[in-house]
Amino acid sequence: MSLVFPMAVTSADKTFYQLRQDIVEGLIPAGSKLSETELSTKYAVSRAVIREAINRLTSCHIVERKANIGARVVELTPEGLIELYQVRESLEGMAARLAAKNMTELEIKDLMALLDTHFTTVESEKTYYQEAGDVDFHYRIIMGSKNTQLITLLTEGIYHLVRMYRVQLGMAGPRVTTAFAEHTNIAQAIQNRDEELAEMLMRRHILYSKNNIENKLLTPTDTTRKSL
Amino acid sequence: MSLVFPMAVTSADKTFYQLRQDIVEGLIPAGSKLSETELSTKYAVSRAVIREAINRLTSCHIVERKANIGARVVELTPEGLIELYQVRESLEGMAARLAAKNMTELEIKDLMALLDTHFTTVESEKTYYQEAGDVDFHYRIIMGSKNTQLITLLTEGIYHLVRMYRVQLGMAGPRVTTAFAEHTNIAQAIQNRDEELAEMLMRRHILYSKNNIENKLLTPTDTTRKSL
């Protein structure tokens, strides 16, 4: 297990990561109740460990806990996803602004290199980019902001929720090529140290992405999509 | 104790609120170690309760915990405060934008009424406004956004940290009257449902506030200020 989650030192850590993964991947369905005793037998740890893991998931907004009643996995609603994207828009917009100011030349160079590999990947297999590449790009800019508050809020909080939506609603859309162009423009603005433009482009990028997802949620023609 | 924290039902709740207050108010100094056994005797609860409280404080970024070593209250640094204000700028900017869209007419009316009382208060005793009034104003706009993610991030996370800085660095500045004017303009923009302007004014308002605080931190002429 320590091979799977190298950063996890304590048992509660591992359980937290495992539980989060199982919820995000949909193995534990959205809205379902999290019984402490049940989970403690399932993951072969004490209830105290499970409780700590659940508490940490609560502060990520992945589960909701009520005193003396119990914890449930959050329900996935269109409104919830929109709220998430509004927060993303503001935070990642600021991240792009700060990245334009604080990223080192080397980091920017690496970012450009990443876009190059994406360019070739997009041409061959179109699915890859959406999955990992997009996350990679955003991740680097977030880290480039050098703002620890911003970084933890996004990477340890919001992103897992976003991924939960993505996975469970089966988002793998046709926005691949256009998103690539947007990424390129954002990277350019950062390279030019144009904070204002970097923020604006990032906000628009996320806004477009939100609109794209909203359309998909409201026009359920794809039968392969998992149900809400 | 339940009279002090009415929202706290469980013992861990009360301990969490009490501990947070004691840290924010500076009773437990910044950077100090949080011994579980020590705190459990001090607050007359079991170590499990203390652990849960500490974990919750960790996710608020008020304390930092290292596995097998322990938890410490965060250190207050100028850089940390700046990071906080950058996050505030982006999140509260978005909150103002959403408030301009989503606040009810009644809520806006109440907001205006609040500003009226502030106006009279500012003329008489100049200290009050900074303390509670400013928080009140921002709080209403945050709630007015109707975005639960945004609301919890700000009111349960960032705001307590900001207050910790404010209290412990003794911020009670001469920005009272100018801040009042800014508040008025923001409220006006919200009343006019001008999302763009509301966001912009809010961002500037927080930016000014940040600059004001930076100046104070870098020009330590006031001897009454508590030391870092």
Place this chain on the structure above:
DNA sequence: ACTGATTACATTGTCGACAATATACGTCTT
């Protein structure tokens, strides 16, 4: 006297048991 290892201590992590609370069921009353 200084460095290294070893041992003793203190602190955190984990566990099973007990207490308190909420839910579900059955009974009694109208």
Place this chain on the structure above:
DNA sequence: AAGACGTATATTGTCGACAATGTAATCAGT
């Protein structure tokens, strides 16, 4: 038969004890 009350059960909250880890002191060797 429907509703209210009380009990029974299951689940969460809390606790003290034990295990594992980190830290500091002690001692040996050079």
